[in-house]
Amino acid sequence: MLSARRDSRPENSARIFAHVTSLSHVRRIMRLFKIEISEDTQLDSEKQSAAAGAKKKNKKKKKIWKKLVTALAVLLLIGGVIYACMPNGTAGRGNSVYKNDVYTASRGDVYDTISATGLIESSEDTTAKVHSTLTYKIGTVNVALGDKVEAGDVLCVYDTETLERQIRERELSMSTSERSAALNLANAKLTYESCLAGVNAGTNASLVSAGSSYASAAEALERAKEDYDKYAAKLADSAVITLNQAKRNLDDAQKNYDDLKADIENKTHTQIRNAQRAMDHAEKTYTDYKWDVENDRTSTLYSADQAYESARKAWRAAESDLSALQEKLKNETEPEEIAKLETQIAAQEEKVEALYASYRTAEDTYDLTSAEAYKLLDTYKENYDNAVDAYDDVIKSLGDTLDNYATALANAKDSYQNALDGTDDTLKNYETALTNATRQAHDAEINLENTKTSVSNQLESYRIAYENAKNAANTALSDYQLANLYEDLGKATVTAPIAGTVTMVNATEGETASGVLFVIEDTETLVVTASVKAYDLDRVREGMRVTIESDTTGDAVYAGVLESIAPTAKKDMTGSIVSTNDAEFETVIRVTEANTGLKIGVSARIAYVAEEAKDVLCVPESAILTEGGESCVLRLADKAEDGSFTLERVPVTVGVSDGVNVSVTGITEGDEVADNAEQYAAMVGARLTLSENSALVGSMAAMMAMGGMSAGN
Incomplete structure (x- = not known):
């Protein structure tokens, strides 16, 4: 990632500060702005008694330093006002560009990232908490903290x-x-x-x-x-x-x-x-109905079959009764009884005939x-x-x-x-x-x-x-x-459900143990549990690249991928959202590199890579001018032998930005552009040179000169 390039010139700043804070210059400035130091405020211990002088010295020193601080404040305020009020084009001291504001366009990688912190953990699908509900004493424990185990290895055995x-x-x-x-x-x-x-x-x-x-x-x-x-x-x-x-x-x-x-x-x-x-x-449907038909178990067949059987039984019973009457008639000798039996037989024959008709009807219905x-x-x-x-x-x-x-x-x-x-x-x-x-x-x-x-x-x-x-x-x-x-x-024999490293042992030989006896984790299959602010949700997505750093691994940067984003903001133990003003959503980042040296339980610094551009042309963001919705840079052109040059506006298309540098198209590698471009916008087309000092240094020098002239007068 390209690092930020800022105008860091501590030697100039120190020199200027030392110059403006020297006692002689401070006094000039105080006189210039009519901040008088009367003679009776001079530190003349010879005119005072020793006892009284000690007390007055402290008071006088305080007064002097208060006035000095006031003078410095006024000086810096006026200098800042002068600098702020300078029109565009004078920031480079009128006809020059500060040499450290010239940036050579170069290729590099730019990452638009969102920073956060998280905790390194073993992935849930490679973590096993080995439970037991037994209440017997432990006979033997076969593993210790840090041991590597395979799935099926015996961890401990209860005394049975x-x-x-x-x-x-x-x-x-x-x-x-x-x-x-x-x-x-x-x-x-x-x-x-x-x-x-x-x-x-x-x-x-x-x-x-x-x-x-x-x-x-x-x-x-x-x-x-x-x-x-x-x-x-x-x-x-x-x-x-x-x-x-x-x-x-x-x-x-x-x-x-x-x-x-x-x-x-x-x-x-x-x-x-x-x-x-x-x-x-x-x-x-076919097989069920076939069985029902073959076994007379459909509703209509069942009813018809029942009616048929009932009619058949009634007819057969009537025939049997008729046969009994006829047999009795054969053996009867009394005329009166014979007449009675003949009457009964005639009635029974009519009944048999009627029941037979019902039987045939039921049979036809069944068929x-x-x-x-x-x-x-x-x-x-x-x-x-x-x-x-x-x-x-x-x-x-x-x-x-x-x-x-x-x-x-x-x-x-x-x-x-x-x-x-x-x-x-x-x-x-x-x-x-x-x-x-x-x-x-x-x-x-x-x-x-x-x-x-x-x-x-x-x-x-x-x-x-x-x-x-x-x-x-x-x-x-x-x-x-x-x-x-x-x-x-x-x-009673407790085995490892997965392969990994034993990271917790809660079983002691001779002691009763239940609940979580062991924790086994894959120390190479790691995740980072972190969060993302609500206002960044539209810039993150599952599957995006994430970079991971940790204090235990020095300057090493490891790759990861955003595996999941919680559907709701973080909640407390009562189920309420933790913060409605600055809500956070939990995330899980899977570490995609092996042998990282990252340790479970250690905090990590992560960066969600929202957008990236690799091997692209880059310039500082402050080198971009935006006018009328269009972006451009001020490129150094028309260079002469004496070192002078002009500035020209070159339209560019702005790409990915990391907040300091931005990728651009429209210029070529090696082109020199003016950083802090707004200060030089009015100089376009003018003949310019490079200066050793920035505009702020020049204005401070002018202030010192003003102070000197006033003191001379």
């Missing part, structure tokens, strides 16, 4: 003697199957809850590894892009423009192909998902209902077949689209290769590195998403196994008590 005795006592009162069920329940619960805790805490080894790989690949891609863009910017010719466009086309074609290919393989494409849902719904049900089943089967065909059509259509994407990708590769052939080998190397980094970042992103899906599926399988174990276990309280003891035994 008491726990094992409780388990044995409980087992004696249970059968083998009960003990097995309790053990299965404990293992299933421990496995599920451990996996769930790892997912929720962000310490699942698979997710951490995939996330770390993706973060590294993304950072490598950003560096490759920066290297490529920086070199390509230097070339800035038509070949590079063509190459950049070809590269963008290739990237788009590659992304389209890769994304669609992954969606087809993983069946995550929207069209596939919709077709799959429609097919699954149609299949379920009709069944036919309608099978007709509807055929419709459902047709819908299912159509859904299967639609799904196949979607797969085929997407396959055709993928083929088109493959063709477009091949064409984009050819076009890109042709464009690449028109550039130099260095750019080709940068391009190859960028292509590889892009591919690796894309693969890492896909791997991360697949890992998330895999872990989610694994967690679900653990949950189901846990539910099954609970269902299989005896519901007696003793079973669950034994299962809890088994679970505690499984937790």
Whole structure:
């Protein structure tokens, strides 16, 4: 970063100050402005008694110094007024430019930054607080503060003697199957809850590894892009423009192909998902209704079947009653009884005939209902077949689209290769590195998403196994008590959930310990927690570059990236905004460099790089004149052998500013321009020379001369 260039001339200032504060000049100035020192205020100790003189000296000295200070104040005030009232053009002493106000335009880097402070911490996804809910004594502790551990390393082991005795006592009162069920329940619960805790805490080894790989690949891609863009910017010719466009086309074609290919393989494409849902719904509707039809379980079939069975039973019962009457008639000999039975038989025959008619009606109704049900089943089967065909059509259509994407990708590769052939080998190397980094970042992103899906599926399988174990276990309280003891035994060996450095140990051998026993942090994967003022929010964005410094690392400056900005301003413990007048928003900056030497818990100085311009032409901001909305500089021109020159206005376009220097276009490297341009604006076109002193020094000298003349008079 270009440092500020200011007119620091301590030797001139010291010389002027010494000159104007010498006693003789002060007295001249006091006489000039009629600040009289009467004779009786002179320090003449010989005319005073020793005792009285000591007292008067102090009083007289105070009076003298008060007058001296008054004189100096008046002098500086009048000098400042004279200087401030000088018209433009006289600041350079009329026909000269102060030599230190001549600035040679040069190339450099300019950064528009926002400064802040923060605290260095380990990233949340690489920090693990190892908890325990056990209340037993610690048997052994295997690690100490600062030790490096790998995921799965044993950190400590509880003394399980008491726990094992409780388990044995409980087992004696249970059968083998009960003990097995309790053990299965404990293992299933421990496995599920451990996996769930790892997912929720962000310490699942698979997710951490995939996330770390993706973060590294993304950072490598950003560096490759920066290297490529920086070199390509230097070339800035038509070949590079063509190459950049070809590269963008290739990237788009590659992304389209890769994304669609992954969606087809993983069946995550929207069209596939919709077709799959429609097919699954149609299949379920068909199979469910088919079972209902075959088992007379549709509402209409069930009613028809019930009516049919009821009618059939009533008819059969009436026939049975009729047969009984007829059989009784055969054996009857009494005329009176025979007549009675004949009357009953006649009535029963009418009843049988009526019930038979109802039975046939119910049978016809059932047959009709069944036919309608099978007709509807055929419709459902047709819908299912159509859904299967639609799904196949979607797969085929997407396959055709993928083929088109493959063709477009091949064409984009050819076009890109042709464009690449028109550039130099260095750019080709940068391009190859960028292509590889892009591919690796894309693969890492896909791997991360697949890992998330895999872990989610694994967690679900653990949950189901846990539910099954609970269902299989005896519901007696003793079973669950034994299962809890088994679970505690499984937790007695405490292991590291992630790899890293042990930064806190709260476990002591022979002592009871619970809660947070250890903290493990990746001391190389660091973040800085900081903040940004509300009025700077529009200048910061996630993903922007940040520079990081710390007292523990000397003058070293490390790179970082703004990872997140809090959605709301900082709040206190009650949930209220900390300050409504000067609100701050918390930020997290990820350190993107390795082996930095930055220490967790140490404060850091950060700078959000809002805008930057590298290897650009720069001049001081004070060299820019703005007139009528247009910017210009005063360039030294028409130089003569005697050293004289003129000033000319040159229009410039102003770019990035760091508050001291600003990038410009419109002039060339090596051009000399006038700094503090407003002082010299009226001198444009006049013949000028360089002076050793600034205008302020000249005006002070004039003041001294005025004082001398007055004293002489």
